[in-house]
Amino acid sequence: MILAAALAMAIGPQRSLPDEVSADRLIGTVKGLAQFHTRNTNSPGLTEACEWAAAQLLTIPRLQVEVMKYRASGNRVAEEKDVVQVVAVLPGRTDRRILVGGHIDSLNLRDDPVTGRAPGANDDASGTALAMELARVMATREWENTLVFVCFSGEEQGLLGSTALAQRAKDENWKLEAVFNNDIVGNSVNTQGFKDKKQIRLFSDPADTTKSRELARFTEWTVRQELKSFRVKLVYRNDRFGRGGDHTPFMRQGFNAVRFCEVWEDFTRQHNDQDTPEHVDKEYLRNATRANLVAMVALANAKPAPERVRIDRRQGHDTRVTWTRVDGVEYVLYHRNSSSPVWEKSIEIGTVGEYTVKGINKDDNVFAIGAKGGIPVEAT
Ligand SMILES: [Zn+2]
Secondary structure (H helix, E strand, O other), X not given: OHHHHHHHHHHOOOOOHHHHOOHHXXXXXXXXXXXXXXXXXXOHHHHHHHHHHHHHHHOOOOOEEEEEEEEEOOOOOOOOEEEEEEEEEEOOOOOEEEEEEEEOOOOOOOXXXXXXXXXXXXXXXXXXXXXXXXXXXXXXOOOOOEEEXXXXXXXXXXXXXXXXXXXXXXXXXXXXXXXXXXXXOOOOEOOOOOEOOOEEEEEOOOOOOOHHHHHHHHHHHHHHHHOOOOEEEEEOOOOOOOOOOOOHHHHHOOOOEEEEEOOOOOHHHOOOOOOOHHHOOHHHHHHHHHHHHHHHHHHHOOOOOOEEEEEOOOOXXXXXXXXXXXXXXOEEEEEEEOOOOOOOEEEEEEOOOEEEEOOOOOOOEEEEEEEOOOOOEEOO
């Protein structure tokens, strides 16, 4: 006992990974990005900002950093040309991938879109800084799965960079299991007087049984278990009303993708010269980063999802669930009332291939099985 106590004193309490997320580093990155006059995809500022972000990421051990070129075209691009975005990969033990990103480009719609001052601190240096901070923190550990950190460009011209990367992921057969898009995630209060420091919205597919919805539901559950005073507010829409984001092209290619966004946007400071770092709440951005992190950590260590998850159809007040188990994989059972949008309880059940829940009726409840840390699969 004395030795253990002495050792604990010498080492100090072990810091958890969410504690390692730094508000100062996050706001430092936001300021670094906002220093470019504009990061409009049609301007030289975009290339300069991508090179700056790539240089930051290159200081992180083991991270493979690529300045990815793609062809930008469409009615919001002055002339068709090659542009860049940044894709950084942290190799895991498997080639299954988890992706997180924000868009590095900005624009000024009030003055001139290309030459107008566009600091884009909240939209979306905040999401870019979040992804870069996750790269820093997660690169300090080894993971089962491969992690991808992205600074998308061409978002403001019609999701060009995410469309190019989603197409590439499809063409190269990436085993992409989850995509977290973070766009406008750094402000907790707006000029209209609305504020919410304790929640972040997470948008997912409007259809209830899609994998994107299950990813959102699992993220909400994980954050509720891991963080004390910050919550994910699920929104059952693909995005904000009439608007889109960089997760959408991934969904179109069949991947599970969701979008984080602050609760109360300040529309008066978007797409003009007022979107500056002093209006970014670094503690809120830190919490947004921690919410992403705890979900990423779970998924980064998860084994493949179970298959053939079935409910025994015989009548009774207990519910027996079966699935195809894989040796060595630990499973978790989740359940919720059919009218509850979120998981109400989970039970760690070990390396088994069947489990009976006593006294919880399959008529009234939804059940799912997940590999530990992975997206649950609803039992049918
Ligand atoms: Zn944006």
